[in-house]
Amino acid sequence: xxxxxxxxxxxxxxxxxxxxxxxxxxxxxxxxxxxxxxxxxxxxxxxxxxxxxxxxxxxxxxxxxxxxxxxxxxxxxxxxxxxxxxxxxxxxxxxxxxxxxxxxxxxxxxxxxxxxxxxxxxxxxxxxxxxxxxxxxxxxxxxxxxxxxxxxxxxxxxxxxxxxxxxxxxxxxxxxxxxxxxxxxxxxxxxxxxxxxxxxxxxxxxxxxxxxxxxxxxxxxxxxxxxxxxxxxxxxxxxxxxxxxxxxxxxxxxxxxxxxxxxxxxxxxxxxxxxxxxxxxxxxxxxxxxxxxxxxxxxxxxxxxxxxxxxxxxxxxxxxxxxxxxxxxxxxxx
Numbered sequence: 228x229x230x231x232x233x234x235x236x237x238x239x240x241x242x243x244x245x246x247x248x249x250x251x252x253x254x255x256x257x258x259x260x261x262x263x264x265x266x267x268x269x270x271x272x273x274x275x276x277x278x279x280x281x282x283x284x285x286x287x288x289x290x291x292x293x294x295x296x297x298x299x300x301x302x303x304x305x306x307x308x309x310x311x312x313x314x315x316x317x318x319x320x321x322x323x324x325x326x327x328x329x330x331x332x333x334x335x336x337x338x339x340x341x342x343x344x345x346x347x348x349x350x351x352x353x354x355x356x357x358x359x360x361x362x363x364x365x366x367x368x369x370x371x372x373x374x375x376x377x378x379x380x381x382x383x384x385x386x387x388x389x390x391x392x393x394x395x396x397x398x399x400x401x402x403x404x405x406x407x408x409x410x411x412x413x414x415x416x417x418x419x420x421x422x423x424x425x426x427x428x429x430x431x432x433x434x435x436x437x438x439x440x441x442x443x444x445x446x447x448x449x450x451x452x453x454x455x456x457x458x459x460x461x462x463x464x465x466x467x468x469x470x471x472x473x474x475x476x477x478x479x480x481x482x483x484x485x486x487x488x489x490x491x492x493x494x495x496x497x498x499x500x501x502x503x504x505x506x507x508x509x510x511x512x513x514x515x516x517x518x519x520x521x522x523x524x525x526x527x528x529x530x531x532x533x534x535x536x537x538x539x540x541x542x543x544x545x546x547x548x549x550x551x552x553x554x555x556x557x558x559x560x561x
Contacts, residue, residue, distance in 0.1 A: 228403050229556040232393045233549045235312065235404060236386065239319035240545050244538075247326035255321045255412070259292055259419050267424060270434075281437040285420060292416045293409050300405055315408045319389065322415045324381030325541050328374060329534060335370050336530045339363065353377075360507045367525055371533045372502050375494040376487050378537045380418055383456070383544055384449040385411045390548040394555040417442050443485050450486035453540075454479065456547075457493035460540040467522075471496035474519050478503075481516035488518055495519025498532055 248254075266287055270280045296318060303311040331353050338345040346366050351358035353373045361369060392410030396403040417438060424431045425439035454475045461468035474496030475489065481503060482488035488503075495502045499522030503515045523529075 229393070229397060229552050231312065232389075232403050232407055233552045235316050235319060235407075236389060236549060236552070237545065239316050239323060240325075240386075240541070242316070242320040243323040243326040244329075244541075245326070247330055248324065249321065255292075255318055256415055256419060259288060259416050260423065262291060263288055263420055263423050267434075276430075276434045278433045278436055281424070281431075281434040284424075284434075285417070285437050285441060288416050288420060289413055292412050296409060296412055297405060300408075312404065315404050318408050319385075319411055322385050322411045324377065325538070328377050328381060329538070332370055332374055332530055332534055335366065336527065339366065339527050339530075356507070363527075364525060365507065367527060367529060368502055370530050371494065371498075371500070371525070372491055374530075374533045374537055375490045375502075378457075378490050378540060379446055379450045379453050379486060382537070382541050383453055384418075384446050385414050386544055386548050387449045387452065388414050388445070390551055393552055397555055414445055417445055446486045450489040453490040454493045456540050456543055457490065457497060457536065459543055460536055461497040463539055463543075464536065466497045466536070467499055468497065470499060470520075470522070478516070478518045481518050483515075492518050494533055494536060497536060498529055499523040500525045500529060 263284065266284045270276065270284060273280075275283065300311050300314060303314050331349070335346055335349040335353075338349045343363050343366065346363070347358040347361060350361065350366050350369055354369050358366070358369075388410040389407040393403045393407035395401075396406030420438035421435075421442035424435040425442060454472070458468050458471045458475070460466075461471045471493050475493040478492040478495070479489045481492065491502055495518050499520070501517055501519045501521040503518040506513050506515050
């Protein structure tokens with residue numbers, strides 16, 4: 228069964244990086260997003276826009292999404308175990324976001340060669356602030372920061388939890404494939420909740436707190452694992468791995484989020500660039516802490532460099548997780 232879990236992970240990753248995220252109405256993450264929007268609307272209508280209301284939303288989303296997958300998986304098992312396995316591959320593939328991330332960042336890179344205005348439209352798809360206020364350098368910085376942060380949220384975290392849940396299930400005599408896939412669904416559900424209502428705006432300050440805090444907890448370990456993985460990648464790509472580790476350990480907490488600065492600082496160190504600093508929002512400029520040292524002036528080509536850094540980091544993540552999954556089976560020690 229652990230061989231199957233490994234193959235499912237490998238196939239899902241290959242599908243994501245080669246085909247990219249499928250765009251259609253029944254996409255699992257889109258369905259989760261639609262349910263979140265519906266639940267939010269109902270709870271606000273019931274005047275439950277408090278922390279308790281947000282907690283109810285989080286529990287409801289997790290229960291509905293995990294139960295839906297589990298029921299469909301076992302229904303498919305009645306007809307064909309292969310069909311159930313393919314369903315797991317499809318679900319996991321839909322929850323890994325490397326292909327989609329590269330699509331967006333490549334679009335920004337190409338747009339920057341045409342005009343800043345076109346790049347503003349493209350970068351607006353991956354950031355929450357008004358991109359029309361950003362100049363060329365700020366667009367590049369925002370793109371690099373978003374790619375680095377998304378490495379944890381959309382790639383490392385789902386793969387890590389799939390691996391951890393599969394291994395736990397193996398030693399608990401549970402269905403390893405179901406456990407691993409459910410763990411990914413929970414991670415993506417919470418991440419989607421955080422992206423939709425986990426803002427520090429007045430509307431969601433209480434309602435979105437539960438989702439935001441849970442997202443921080445789920446990504447806590449993966450964020451810290453991102454530093455050694457990116458450092459190993461820096462060695463492979465002959466980047467500045469010493470500076471990567473230096474900046475990561477120095478600046479890993481230079482963010483209001485307990486997790487975001489970990490991958491951002493490692494990337495900044497490996498590329499020798501400075502991220503963070505004064506950030507323009509529609510309501511004014513926020514003086515965020517700097518991340519990294521300006522050994523190199525940030526340029527458009529740094530988008531391609533960070534893409535390569537994250538692709539190789541993702542490959543290393545897959546390799547390490549597959550080794551962990553296979554090694555967890557006793558027969559591989561004999």
